Amino acid sequence: MKNMLKGLGAALCVALPFLAQAPAGAATPAGAGAADQALVQRGAYLAQLGDCAACHTAPKGKPFAGGLPMNTPMGRIYVTNITPDAQTGIGGYTEADFARALREGVAKDGHNLYPAMPYPSYAKVNDGDVKALYAFFMHGVAPVQQANRESDIKWPLNMRWPLMFWNMAFLEKGPYRDKPGKDVAWNRGAYLVQGLGHCGSCHTPRGVGFQESALDESGSAFLSGALLDGWFASNLTGEHNTGLGRWSDEDLRTFLKTGANRHASAFGAMTSVINNSTQALNDQDVAAVSKYLKSLPPVGGNGAPAYTYDPQATKVSLDRPANDAGARVYTAYCMHCHGVDGRGFAPMLAPLAGNPNVLAKDASSLINVTLNGTGDLVINGVPSPFPMPGFAAVLDDKQIADVLSFVRAGWNNGAPAVAAAEVAKLRQSTQAGR
Incomplete structure (x- = not known):
């Protein structure tokens, strides 16, 4: 279960005239001035x-x-x-x-x-x-x-x-207009996140008409996390457990540029966002996006008290893995990357203790990445050395449910258990046509 941390998400777009390398496939305009x-x-x-x-x-x-x-x-x-x-x-x-x-x-x-x-x-x-x-x-x-x-x-x-x-x-027509009372950087970040960055397309829940429940920070559901195509796109508000509440400005800027920090590593669809998009943000825009996202008040969450790390009970369970089916699977397949202490080896190997997506009520992303793994993060042309492999062919539904339940309970995470039926459902939907 390497890199088992769903990243935050957003393909964030920029409009300032800073030059960057053109995407692959770009052609030089003939005869242009x-x-x-x-x-x-x-x-x-x-x-x-x-x-x-x-x-x-x-x-x-x-x-x-x-x-x-x-x-x-x-x-x-x-x-x-x-x-x-x-x-x-x-x-x-x-x-x-x-x-x-x-x-x-x-x-x-x-x-x-x-x-x-x-x-x-x-x-x-x-x-x-x-x-x-x-x-x-x-x-x-x-x-x-x-x-x-x-x-x-x-x-x-x-x-x-x-x-x-x-x-x-x-559809609400009309370009973004700066919000009075907010500084230039905040408005720049809001423009990037809400506009061409289209972060809400994945990270905002949908209504009965498949419309985004909110298009900006004036709606309480905006960027509060959403289930989409077998993944749960993360909560990007200031919620302390499942959102960005424990992330510093530096944590967030590092994630946007590299896809990993001390809290999380990108996987699933977010890998493509990091590889093709956010790592190209210039420093001013990274700072603007971070400032805007860090200004969002906490929404959602799992209702639990603020997370605090406690390894004792989990360490005991791992010392005697025969007493816990999930601990047995963790010891055999996960512990060498994520550690007895659940803290991994960030940023190369993601922590599981206190991970916002481990703490989330919806375990879809954890199930999906355990079944199917994820692609390489490629930063400045260099692939990550430890991509998360898929275990669909190695572990059955009960084993995956057991180990994820163990992880979600471990190190004082306190998240709900995972049922084998949830794993079976995602296995069927994500493995179809493979």
Whole structure:
């Protein structure tokens, strides 16, 4: 169970004219002047920090050519080609067409996009950043001729026109406006988190219409954590046990840049966010994002008292593992990385004691990463030496439930036990098609 800590999440986008290396697959704009090249580079930075590649590039596919499958409550959809190919991509889009698709979820031909595309967040992106993104996708990305694939959603749920009414109910138009009484850094962080960063798309609970329950800090559910596609995206509020309450500003900035700190290591979908997005944040924007997130009041949590570390009972159990089925599994498969004391070897190997995601009421992320492992964190081109392996082929449902129950109770974590039926359900849903 290496790196068993769900990270916090957010693909955070930036609009200041700091230059960064363009994402893989970027093309040099032919015949562009210096000003145009600077705009393309700025757009490349925005696209990278917005993690556009994570959704619009399929495994082993060409950059931004689409085809990535995405599960929704209605069925599977396939992400579209956003290269500047005139036939199959967005090469025929004007800047106005591009802006409408990005911020209103309406394609050039007038059909509505599924809100799996986080346009309710992108609605807050300002005109200058839209212009830079358009310049990048038109002149900084190589065109790829690859037809878009129809969704697997069955009729009548695959009809797009009802989404017009969804937009009327849930889409709030207009770019982000600075909040009075807040300084420049706080407003910058709010803009990044709420806008192109679309953190709420994963970390905010959804309502009955699959809309985000809140789009900014004025709603109590904003960034309080949410279940999505077999993972529980972490609580990003100041909640002491399951959120960021015990994280310092330095802890948070380190996590955004490297995917690991003394509290947590990224895994699951967050690995892609770190690899393709947040590590590229410049120092000013890292500080702004951290300032905004650290300002959010505590919401949610498991109702337990503030966590304090206590290794004694767990140490006794591990000294006599035959008395506890979960301790036996932990001793055989987990202890060499996460330690008898549960503190791991941060930042390379994540701690389990006091881990916000170990303490969370919903254990989906822990079950998922134990079953399926996670990909490598790749920071500045260097893969992490100890990625979490998957144990689906090694441990049965009861063994995984036992060891996770042991971990969630150990070192004074005090989190609820995990049932074998929960493991079986996630095994079935996540292993399908593998």
